[in-house]
Amino acid sequence: MTTSLLYQTIYQLSTEKGIDAQIIISAVEDAILVATRKYYKTSEDLQSHFNKDTGLVEVHAVKKVVEDVQDSDHEISLEDARKYDPEAAVEGEVRILKPTDVLGRIAAQAAKQVIFQKVREAERDQVYAEYNQRVGELVNCTVKRMEGPDVIMDLGRTEARMPRKEQSRLETYQIGDRVRAVIKEVDRAARGPQVVVSRADGLLVRKLFEMEVPEVYDSTVVIKAIAREAGERTKVAVYSKDADVDCVGACVGMKGMRVQSIIRELRGEKIDIIEYNDDALIFAANALSPAKINHVSVLDMAEKHLEVIVDDTQLSLAIGKKGQNVRLAAKLLAWHIDIKSEEEKRQEIESQMAAMALRGAPISELKGLGDKTLAKLREHGIESVEQLSQMTPEDLMQIQGVGEKTVDRIRRVVTDYFERDEAGEAAAEAGPEVEAAGQDLEEAATPAVAPTPDAEAAAGSLVAEEASAPEEATGGEEATGPETAVESTPAPEESSQLADSSETIQTKTPEGEGEGESKDEPATSGEGGGGA
16 A cells, blocks of 8 residues: 655654654644634634545544534534435534645645644653653763853754753863763753753762772662762762772772773862761761861761861861862761861860859859848849959949948959969969979989998098087087088089999099088187198
């Protein structure tokens, strides 16, 4: 059976567009139906049918057969109905052919527009049905043209659109460039290309890892989270289901070959591969690499708020350029992160402790205020020294029973309290230094070495000479005896010098004794001098 030329054309068009031929035939039928209705300007119930053999579209007016005609557009008498169909009967239907060869150019143009619209809608439905199931898939596309900030990509059967927000910041595109992108979404209501592709989404990094790393493809290594700033840096958290497989090493590859291929595809974007941990504190420390973390604590579990303490030298590294490192780590964890240095944390704790100390001191600690005055202050809600110190004399004067003298006394007592507090802190700070100084003095006064035998013999002879001195010596002379005995011992300076070497000790000890005897000569008798 031969088919008409029109049907062959419709079949060819359906093959090119990838849509069903019946959809195009229905579009042609609807177009001729609209043109016929406009030409005849009637409200009759019209139906169209495409004849594949002749290539003509036949239009019929369908009317109901009745005995008494009330609506001539939709009803027909039995006598008139049998002119078109001899077998027509009451309550039946009759089809009346409407000539279409009388349709003019305007009707043909209207039919053409209807056909184009129907075909376009069918094509869009076909694209949506196909690509809506492929959202998240990695596709190869070619840059076709530029439309303002958007880049139009050629996917083969259809076009795709890459908006500015889905483009990498550091990438530029030229017509004809071949790139890899992921299908982000399919917009059915878009006027232009329905398929939206992206090179800035973290899903692109995930698909590239699945291509390059077999362990990720077979789910031995799982990518738990990705935080990305396209064109600059990406953090990837990975986890291994097999204890014998190093998740980070598998993603990096031998000499970094696997991750380097991904970096080249992303045009030099930096990638940090981090080991995932269920413990948020350990995961946070890993996510802030390459900075070294000293301590991580949870401030608010409900609000997911963390505090991270680092060394002063690591603070800038932990924060990153323009806060990039901590911002990506916060995205990776889905927690809010506060980073502080050790010095900042120490100052914060000191200020909190000082505030707590002042705030917690009751007014009963103030010495010099009577019970009645304290009772009046408590009646007005003044319970702590901090509250009392912040009140002005005018505020105190408003308390019943408190006069100028009482205000002056309160001021003096509060001032004395804070001065005692400051003095106590200063003493506490100076205590270790004074104690250390006392220990140094004790060590200096203690002989470093035991006295030599020669020194003991010299000391014994000196004591014997003192004992043989005349009893009629004056009180001043008697006083010199102990002085001589004291001076005969090595001086602290000599003792420190004696600690240097044993030879120096033995040499200087007799000299010290001789000097002691020469100094006693004027105060002793001739016998003492002769003995010397």
